[in-house]
Structure formats: C-alpha cells, structure tokens
Amino acid sequence: xxxxxxxxxxxxxxxxxxxxxxxxxxxxxxxxxxxxxxxxxxxxxxxxxxxxxxxxxxxxxxxxxxxxxxxxxxxxxxxxxxxxxxxxxxxxxxxxxxxxxxxxxxxxxxxxxx
Amino acid sequence: xxxxxxxxxxxxxxxxxxxxxxxxxxxxxxxxxxxxxxxxxxxxxxxxxxxxxxxxxxxxxxxxxxxxxxxxxxxxxxxxxxxxxxxxxxxxxxxxxxxxxxxxxxxxxxxxxx
Numbered sequence: 001x002x003x004x005x006x007x008x009x010x011x012x013x014x015x016x017x018x019x020x021x022x023x024x025x026x027x028x029x030x031x032x033x034x035x036x037x038x039x040x041x042x043x044x045x046x047x048x049x050x051x052x053x054x055x056x057x058x059x060x061x062x063x064x065x066x067x068x069x070x071x072x073x074x075x076x077x078x079x080x081x082x083x084x085x086x087x088x089x090x091x092x093x094x095x096x097x098x099x100x101x102x103x104x105x106x107x108x109x110x111x112x113x114x
Numbered sequence: 115x116x117x118x119x120x121x122x123x124x125x126x127x128x129x130x131x132x133x134x135x136x137x138x139x140x141x142x143x144x145x146x147x148x149x150x151x152x153x154x155x156x157x158x159x160x161x162x163x164x165x166x167x168x169x170x171x172x173x174x175x176x177x178x179x180x181x182x183x184x185x186x187x188x189x190x191x192x193x194x195x196x197x198x199x200x201x202x203x204x205x206x207x208x209x210x211x212x213x214x215x216x217x218x219x220x221x222x223x224x225x226x227x228x
Contacts, residue, residue, distance in 0.1 A: 004157065035218075042118065042203070042218030058215070090158070100146040100165060100207075103216065105157040 003027045004106035006091050012112045013081050021076045021109045023091030031094045032074040033103065034058075034066060036087040043090060049074055081113045116140055118206045120219035127194050128227050134190045135222040137204030141185030148216065149178055149189055150203040158203060161189075194226045 004025045013019050023032065030051045035043040035058075045058030047066040055066055063085060067075045078085055088110050092103040119138045127133050139147060146165045152158040162171040167182040175192045191198055201221040208215035 002157070040220060042220050043205075043216075044218075045215060048215070100148075100163050102148070102160045102163060104160070105150075107155065107157045 002107065004091060004093055004104055006089075006106040006109050008109060009107065010110045012114065014114050015082055017081050019078050019081055019111070021078075021089055021091075021111070023074045023076070023106055025072050025091075025093045025104075025106075027093050027095070027104060028071075029093035029095045029104070030071060031096070031101075032068065033092040033094075034064075034074070034076045035090045035092065036060070036085075037090060037108075038087050046076065046089075078111075078113075081111075083113045086111060086113045116206060116208060116217045118204060118217050118219040120202075120204060120222050122222060123220065124223040124225070126225045126227065129195060131194050131226075132190065132192045133194055133224065134188050135202065135224075137187045137189070137219055139185050139187070139204070139206040141183060144182040144185075145207045147180060147187050148205040149187070150205065151200050152203055152221070153200045161202075189222075191224070194224070196226045196228050199224055199226045 007022045033048040034046040037043050044060050049055050049068045052068050065077045088108050090108050091106040094101045094103045121136050149161040150158040151161050162178045164180040169180040171178050178189045180187045201223045203221045205216040205218045
C-alpha cells in the first residue's frame with residue numbers, strides 16, 4: 001500500500017464550486033504539505049503544517065484553505081474554484097531529519113476547473 | 115526570490131545512450147540539494163539529497179555530483195533504459211535554511227527510445 005495517498009486522483013468541477021482534495025499518510029510524519037504543479041513551472045507550495053495545531057501559508061495560498069484533521073490527514077479546499085486553479089496537486093509529508101529532511105509525495109490529484 | 119533552474123527542459127535519447135542534465139541554484143547560503151524522479155501518474159520519488167561540496171552520490175546507473183561554490187549539480191544516467199523515462203526534478207531549501215520549504219526547478223523530461 002502507498003504511504004501517501006490522495007483522493008480523488010482526478011476531478012472535474014465547475015467555476016464557483018467548492019471542492020476538497022484529501023491526503024492521508026501512514027508514514028507517521030508530523031509535517032505535511034500541499035503543492036500545485038503547472039506546466040512549465042516548478043512545484044509551488046500552497047500550505048504546510050508541522051503538526052495538527054500548526055498551519056502555515058506557502059507561496060501561493062490565495063484561494064485555498066486547509067484542514068489538518070489528524071496527524072495522518074491534511075485536506076486542501078478550494079472555496080470557490082476558478083479555471084486558473086486547474087493544475088496537478090501533490091501532497092507530501094516529512095519528518096524532521098539531520099542534516100536534511102526528505103519529503104515523500106503522493107501520486108497527485110489532477111483537477112480541471114471548467 | 116530564489117531561483118532554481120534546470121536544463122535542458124527535455125531530452126530524447128536512444129536506449130543505451132548516457133546522458134546528463136543540470137540543476138543550477140544560488141551558491142550563497144547553501145544547505146542542501148534534492149533530486150527527485152517523477153514518472154507520469156506516479157509519486158515523485160526522492161533520488162538523492164546532497165549536502166557537501168564535491169559530493170557524489172550513486173544509485174545503480176544514476177549518479178549526481180554537487181558544486182556548491184558555483185551553484186550547480188549534474189545528474190548522470192549511464193546506459194539509459196526506457197524505464198528511466200521520467201521527469202527529473204531538483205529542489206533547493208528556501209532561503210533561511212528552512213529545509214522543509216523547498217523551491218523546485220521545472221524539471222528535465224527524459225524520454226528514452228527503445
């Protein structure tokens with residue numbers, strides 16, 4: 001079984017709809033992240049969480065919100081989807097490490113906003 | 115704003131060819147450099163984490179070198195095979211040594227023709 005799972009894997013929605021992307025992990029990591037990937041751009045950080053009570057904005061948080069329901073679950077919501085939120089969304093996890101921590105990624109959710 | 119650049123954007127080689135590509139990053143305040151391998155429809159997978167100038171890491175036919183003074187890392191694949199076809203991403207921790215916040219390059223897409 002995959003350590004980091006994302007649901008759904010693909011989603012088509014309409015402008016103005018609220019949608020939620022979910023991420024679950026069995027790695028026991030405290031740190032979780034949401035990224036989006038657009039063609040021609042590197043992965044960009046949307047939000048990250050160091051533990052259940054900690055939520056931080058990333059580089060491109062506008063239009064998104066998150067919820068850390070448990071250590072193993074981190075959800076990303078688009079309150080009112082717009083077409084330029086069409087992208088591939090990745091969840092990742094990590095644990096503090098020395099000298100460097102590695103991030104472990106889910107398989108991605110491909111979102112199309114019409 | 116940190117910039118991580120990868121070149122070339124894409125590469126088409128024949129099976130058996132050896133190939134290499136580059137990741138360029140800011141040479142000041144270096145902390146670490148990550149290489150990831152991302153196959154379409156799968157999770158990006160960590161290949162290497164490099165921390166020391168002159169570091170060389172190897173995994174099978176894939177190896178990477180690091181030059182922190184001039185701000186680049188090379189990834190080499192010896193005797194490319196079709197299963198090496200993937201996008202290779204490098205990532206650099208955001209300024210300030212926050213190793214959990216990664217800045218990703220746009221990737222090099224490698225296609226190996228049988």
